[in-house]
Amino acid sequence: MIIDRARFLSDLHALRGFGASGVGKGVVRPAFSDADIMARFWLAERFEAAGLRVQIDPMGNVFGLAEGRSLLMGSHSDSQPEGGWLDGALGVIAALEVARAAREEGGPAISVVSFQDEEGRFGGLTGSSVWSGKTLLVNADTELDYDGISLKDARQGIAGRVTGWVDPAQFSGFVELHIEQGLTLDAAGEKIGVVTKIVGTREIPITFEGQQNHAGTTQMHLRRDAFQAIAEFNTLLNDRLRNVVTPMTVWTIGHVTLHPNASSIVPGKGMFTMQWRDGDTDRLIRMEKIVRDTAQEVADTRNMSVHFGPMWALEPVAMDMRLKAALEHGAKVAAPGSWRLMPSGALHDATNVARLMPVAMLFVPSIGGISHAFEEDTDEVDLVAGVEVLAQAVASLG
Amino acid sequence: MIIDRARFLSDLHALRGFGASGVGKGVVRPAFSDADIMARFWLAERFEAAGLRVQIDPMGNVFGLAEGRSLLMGSHSDSQPEGGWLDGALGVIAALEVARAAREEGGPAISVVSFQDEEGRFGGLTGSSVWSGKTLLVNADTELDYDGISLKDARQGIAGRVTGWVDPAQFSGFVELHIEQGLTLDAAGEKIGVVTKIVGTREIPITFEGQQNHAGTTQMHLRRDAFQAIAEFNTLLNDRLRNVVTPMTVWTIGHVTLHPNASSIVPGKGMFTMQWRDGDTDRLIRMEKIVRDTAQEVADTRNMSVHFGPMWALEPVAMDMRLKAALEHGAKVAAPGSWRLMPSGALHDATNVARLMPVAMLFVPSIGGISHAFEEDTDEVDLVAGVEVLAQAVASLG
Numbered sequence: 070m071i072i073d074r075a076r077f078l079s080d081l082h083a084l085r086g087f088g089a090s091g092v093g094k095g096v097v098r099p100a101f102s103d104a105d106i107m108a109r110f111w112l113a114e115r116f117e118a119a120g121l122r123v124q125i126d127p128m129g130n131v132f133g134l135a136e137g138r139s140l141l142m143g144s145h146s147d148s149q150p151e152g153g154w155l156d157g158a159l160g161v162i163a164a165l166e167v168a169r170a171a172r173e174e175g176g177p178a179i180s181v182v183s184f185q186d187e188e189g190r191f192g193g194l195t196g197s198s199v200w201s202g203k204t205l206l207v208n209a210d211t212e213l214d215y216d217g218i219s220l221k222d223a224r225q226g227i228a229g230r231v232t233g234w235v236d237p238a239q240f241s242g243f244v245e246l247h248i249e250q251g252l253t254l255d256a257a258g259e260k261i262g263v264v265t266k267i268v269g270t271r272e273i274p275i276t277f278e279g280q281q282n283h284a285g286t287t288q289m290h291l292r293r294d295a296f297q298a299i300a301e302f303n304t305l306l307n308d309r310l311r312n313v314v315t316p317m318t319v320w321t322i323g324h325v326t327l328h329p330n331a332s333s334i335v336p337g338k339g340m341f342t343m344q345w346r347d348g349d350t351d352r353l354i355r356m357e358k359i360v361r362d363t364a365q366e367v368a369d370t371r372n373m374s375v376h377f378g379p380m381w382a383l384e385p386v387a388m389d390m391r392l393k394a395a396l397e398h399g400a401k402v403a404a405p406g407s408w409r410l411m412p413s414g415a416l417h418d419a420t421n422v423a424r425l426m427p428v429a430m431l432f433v434p435s436i437g438g439i440s441h442a443f444e445e446d447t448d449e450v451d452l453v454a455g456v457e458v459l460a461q462a463v464a465s466l467g
Numbered sequence: 468m469i470i471d472r473a474r475f476l477s478d479l480h481a482l483r484g485f486g487a488s489g490v491g492k493g494v495v496r497p498a499f500s501d502a503d504i505m506a507r508f509w510l511a512e513r514f515e516a517a518g519l520r521v522q523i524d525p526m527g528n529v530f531g532l533a534e535g536r537s538l539l540m541g542s543h544s545d546s547q548p549e550g551g552w553l554d555g556a557l558g559v560i561a562a563l564e565v566a567r568a569a570r571e572e573g574g575p576a577i578s579v580v581s582f583q584d585e586e587g588r589f590g591g592l593t594g595s596s597v598w599s600g601k602t603l604l605v606n607a608d609t610e611l612d613y614d615g616i617s618l619k620d621a622r623q624g625i626a627g628r629v630t631g632w633v634d635p636a637q638f639s640g641f642v643e644l645h646i647e648q649g650l651t652l653d654a655a656g657e658k659i660g661v662v663t664k665i666v667g668t669r670e671i672p673i674t675f676e677g678q679q680n681h682a683g684t685t686q687m688h689l690r691r692d693a694f695q696a697i698a699e700f701n702t703l704l705n706d707r708l709r710n711v712v713t714p715m716t717v718w719t720i721g722h723v724t725l726h727p728n729a730s731s732i733v734p735g736k737g738m739f740t741m742q743w744r745d746g747d748t749d750r751l752i753r754m755e756k757i758v759r760d761t762a763q764e765v766a767d768t769r770n771m772s773v774h775f776g777p778m779w780a781l782e783p784v785a786m787d788m789r790l791k792a793a794l795e796h797g798a799k800v801a802a803p804g805s806w807r808l809m810p811s812g813a814l815h816d817a818t819n820v821a822r823l824m825p826v827a828m829l830f831v832p833s834i835g836g837i838s839h840a841f842e843e844d845t846d847e848v849d850l851v852a853g854v855e856v857l858a859q860a861v862a863s864l865g
Contacts, residue, residue, distance in 0.1 A: 150727050151679070189731060215728070251684035268683070272730055281549070283838040284719040285666070285744050285813040286649035291836070296720050300698040321682040322694050324730045325723055329548045330613070332670055332722045332740035333587060334839045342730035346683050415683040438689070440681040441732045 095443025153445020252438030274378030281337025295339030389427030399462030493841025551843020650836030660830035672776030679735025693737030787825030797860030
């Protein structure tokens with residue numbers, strides 16, 4: 070099964086044109102932005118041109134369906150607020166190319182999907198979460214982005230093109246190609262990573278509430294300062310997690326909002342998001358207890374209150390043995406001596422799709438390990454290698 | 468000289484009506500908001516009704532001028548983003564009432580002022596800073612609020628009513644009544660504080676820059692996380708300042724902005740404002756060195772960069788002996804046994820006006836020491852006591 074490298078790369082660069090940031094190959098294409106919606110309609114045209122039947126579901130997930138039972142391949146085409154050109158997009162265009170090559174050469178039936186809002190404008194993996202039944206659309210609809218816009222309102226942007234839900238029973242499995250978004254392959258000079266498992270994630274919005282007051286007249290010992298509470302929580306947490314984590318465990322405070330956020334006011338309220346990831350569910354649970362206990366302790370000692378929002382949780386997911394074996398075979402043929410087995414530190418739509426069918430994933434290197442940033446990139450030789458491994462794997466499944 | 472308590476309180480409550488927040492007596496009337504501009508035009512009418520000649524300068528400072536040489540009294544009528552009903556407003560309406568009483572009873576000539584943007588939407592004490600010549604209007608005009616709106620654009624809201632600059636040479640001095648905004652008088656059950664000096668302030672915008680990256684795939688030891696840098700800076704600073712400060716010294720991080728501020732992204736950039744206040748210039752300078760050295764050290768150890776914005780500085784200001792003596796006399800007569808001499812931990816317009824003429828200040832209690840918050844309040848008996856002390860002081864100067 071031979072793939073058309075030029076056609077694949079040309080489509081990949083065309084997709085980058087929707088929301089191109091003007092900074093390097095950077096892309097600004099968050100879920101349901103004008104650029105994202107235009108990109109989805111363009112993808113629908115490309116799917117049709119490839120002889121696939123287009124379906125757009127109420128979540129904005131765009132499918133290109135083969136006849137009868139098929140293997141589903143793809144990823145997502147929405148981006149981070151400031152994202153790269155490959156995160157998600159690579160997996161969608163690679164799937165399209167493999168589907169085209171398979172049709173042209175009588176290979177197995179391949180369907181293609183671009184899931185919506187993988188990057189979490191409205192929670193995280195929202196499109197695959199709703200499609201897989203993990204989340205009810207009516208519940209997801211109440212999610213607000215940081216500007217207070219609801220998913221329900223954002224979905225109006227595609228309402229006119231919705232054709233209905235896609236029945237997962239027609240798919241034999243799901244395979245997703247993605248950039249690694251870490252340093253492992255790039256540092257080792259390898260081309261391919263066959264994923265063994267996807268790590269689990271926990272995320273809790275936490276709010277400290279104290280007393281808003283004047284920054285000139287409120288003596289230090291009388292303050293109930295929400296920023297000081299967040300900073301102390303962070304210091305204690307880093308110290309207490311050391312005994313629990315492995316070198317692969319990560320935890321992040323990436324979103325902080327102080328109220329009223331003015332330089333002359335002791336902040337009375339501080340909201341932040343605590344996120345942590347690990348391959349072991351027991352460790353995720355032990356970390357949760359440390360997070361909650363430490364926040365409560367900081368609030369108590371400062372005579373402040375702490376509120377924990379709903380925790381968002383995804384368990385670690387093992388890859389399907391048969392599909393993983395096919396990807397290993399593809400790697401041996403198309404990238405001999407330049408591939409490895411590895412876990413995925415990042416979340417992917419495959420995490421949710423695993424609720425419905427067997428799943429497997431493939432990685433190509435990220436230069437410098439950089440992702441979720443305009444600088445994200447991968448050598449085009451490695452991009453093509455990824456598609457060739459997919460093609461070999463699919464052929465071996467046929 | 469007898470003041471009209473009912474007239475004074477009625478005007479004070481009327482001013483609260485502009486931007487009333489609906490939460491207690493709270494007010495939302497930031498500089499050049501619609502509520503602030505409407506309040507300034509209403510004040511102009513009240514000044515005229517009191518027989519004063521109204522002048523509005525290009526900064527939006529509103530004056531009510533007596534004939535010939537006069538004593539200037541007043542404060543500001545803009546509020547914090549979420550402010551109380553007395554911060555600034557009390558000093559303006561009290562001055563208006565004393566000016567009215569003086570005219571009615573042949574007392575000394577009193578002029579009244581409401582300065583603009585004391586609360587610092589565009590820097591801090593902006594109106595008195597420009598009027599006093601501390602800042603050039605062309606420079607102040609380039610200041611942006613947190614929404615990126617410039618002072619130059621905001622000033623368009625009053626452009627039609629500007630009459631020109633007011634010559635400070637006509638004023639013999641400036642007296643400002645203000646709420647304490649601290650706990651000292653309220654805790655002691657006293658009615659009046661005669662201010663001895665206003666503490667100095669330093670404020671620097673600081674930015675840490677590291678590497679924006681994926682929160683799932685970037686191992687902890689590889690991160691250059693801007694939030695972690697801010698939190699570590701805060702911890703080290705609190706520790707290092709202990710040896711330098713007095714119980715009256717304060718320092719605050721009230722404004723923090725992470726970029727891109729998303730829960731799944733290691734923040735590559737973190738901007739915050741570091742502010743500190745003290746009555747002693749040498750101590751302010753020693754604290755500045757600790758702030759800069761600590762931020763630089765954190766950036767160096769984390770392989771990140773740190774950028775210091777322009778430092779905003781106000782030196783401590785001593786009150787004029789003659790005006791202060793008059794206020795002490797007024798306190799002895801109108802609040803016997805219930806007043807004290809004290810420093811001001813808060814900045815006030817008097818700080819800038821002191822560049823042009825002798826200044827003095829008077830405090831009334833803040834219930835619970837709370838200010839820069841909707842809960843800010845003062846017993847009306849104490850508000851009236853403040854005006855009576857002013858009237859006695861002014862009469863003694865006559």
